[in-house]
Amino acid sequence: MEKSNIINISETTTSSIYQWAFNLVEAVGFQDRSAHIFTSAGLLISAFILLLIIHYIIQFFFNSILTGLINKTKTNWDNYLLKNRVQVHLSRFILIVISQQFFPYIFVGFPSFTSILVKLLSVLMIFVTYGVINGLLKTGRDILRSSKAFVEKPVDSYLQVLQIFLIFVVGTLIVSVLTGSSPWSFLVSLGAASAILMLVFKDTILGFVASIQVSANDSVRVGDWIEMPKYGVDGDILQINLNNVRVQNWDKTIVTIPTCTLLSDSFKNYRGMQETGGRRIKRSIHIKISSIRYLQKEEIEELKKIALLAPYIAQREKEIAEYNKNNHVDQNILVNGRRMTNIGLFRIYIKTYAQNNPDIHKGLTLMVRQLAPNEHGLPLELYMFTNGTQWAFFEDTMSDIFDHLFAAIKYFNLEVFELPASDDLRQLLNEKSLVINSSCLFSNEAN
Structure with a gap:
């Protein structure tokens, strides 16, 4: 690759940095392609170090300064922001923005790779933007839940509809970025082929929708113990795929069920028990x-020797004696008054x-x-x-x-209580036969 392939260096400051680094590598003795490789490698390492420093600063700001300020406030909405990890998605958003400014110019000497890197960073930007918006939507849901006007409203259903729409928009934008075509042209072509797609990929679409709803509702996670007697499922979830869920039962057998059954059929999740x-x-x-x-006085005195019962019996005796005395109970009849x-x-x-x-x-x-x-x-x-x-x-x-x-x-x-066993019945029959034989013997002797 010749020097003429390098983008006009005077256009941006970043390009000037690349040219400066490239000249430095050439001064060392590397030429042409090897010079571009070492230049890009050195700038890439420097960029990663810079991103680590920026990441540390951002984390310190969000986790120490901002979190401390939020914990001191009396409002709840900012606590919901922390609960839904909005600050985490924001920190990733900032890092991606900075990466978009630096990374494309690190590989100026490799134009074909630079275009791939730009698309990759654009896709990552779409994902982190989705994370920020999704976190804000969950925060809005939690705020509405805390309001008396929305206590009985299906707020989760509203959130799921918005999340499904958001995921559809994200998918459309990602396809548009990867193919380089307009999102509208993609939607038009998708609408024309929707009937065929729904027929061919019916199970995949059902599994995809089910995966989204299961993830949005946090119904199950990998490692959860679930029970579905209808399908012979009683064990831990090993894997959740687009089309099926793999569960390992306690007898070590593996059961595979369609993901959509987690929505259409009922199941028991023991996660709450494990978390409690x-x-x-x-x-x-x-x-x-x-x-x-009823217990006699002698039996009560004997039970007082049980250490766990002694305090209760002493207190109970006082209560019973006081009640029977106040109500003039005739204690000659056990059923009268109160007794243990x-x-x-x-x-x-x-x-x-x-x-x-x-x-x-x-x-x-x-x-x-x-x-x-x-x-x-x-x-x-x-x-x-x-x-x-x-x-x-x-x-x-x-x-x-x-x-x-x-x-x-x-x-x-x-x-x-226990039901009589065969030995009990056999012993009873033997005793009965002995009584009959004895009666016959005495009868014969009397005659």
Whole structure:
């Protein structure tokens, strides 16, 4: 490549910098093409260093100065700007603008590459502009959500329509930049071929729209645990593509489902559980109803020896005694007035035990409740959350709790309901046959 191929150096200051660097490389001993290569390489390294310095300054301004000022204000709209990362997109916008001013002139000696670089920077500019506008749209959505007039309005739907339109405009501009044609001519040609395109690429279009809506709604992310029994899905998302979503089930099988099913069908996402930091325990102990009764004074004194129950029993005894005294209750009949039951104390014991268990989350719902009695007895349900979401930790914690409760229930003179097993029936038949045989024997002796 000859020197005559160099753009008129006197046109811009940047071109003068390139010519100065080119003359310096020639003075070292490089000529023609090699001189252009070393000139461009040196200017490229210098440009990257300059961009790093500018990036550091911008980050310091946004993250330290501007963020500090926003946190001191009493308004909320500026906090929404930070939440939606508008400052991040603005910093990228500034860097792209500066790059557009420098990078094309770094490769003055390579005109064909310069045109490609200009198009690339233009595409990046479109993307970062989209990021800024999208962040502002999300900020507007959050501001509207905080307004009482828009509490019941579908603000997210409005945002999705604007985002879809914005993405369409971005796609049109990118195609226009890459092809060098007018956006209007592209739209006209697209309209003429829309019927054929919709027929041929129906699944792709559905997947594309679904991907946009899933991304806009933040419905699922890679790594989320989702459950869709209809499709046999119960595991972590490995990949979200334009046409399908790959999920690895807990048995290590891989299930692939169309992306559009995330919109057309319902699914359960466990991300909220994972972000909360607690996993729910919801399991019942079925108590045999015939074992439920009032407690005698001696039994209450015996239960006072249980450290977790002693404070509650002492307080409860005072309340009951005061109530029965004020209402002149005839305590010769147990059903009169208020008394403690074995099922009631066992329920309190379970709750107190869970509250003192370090593996149970204290900031989430924690209760022990009775469900409606059925043919299996009285369900006593534990409803609480473990202090972690890992599957093994959850199962170990729940097993430890129920191990303890099944062993402790006998201290309350309660029985766990269970259906009779074959051995129980066999033993009952044997006992019945022994009774019949004994009766026959006594009858024969009497005769």
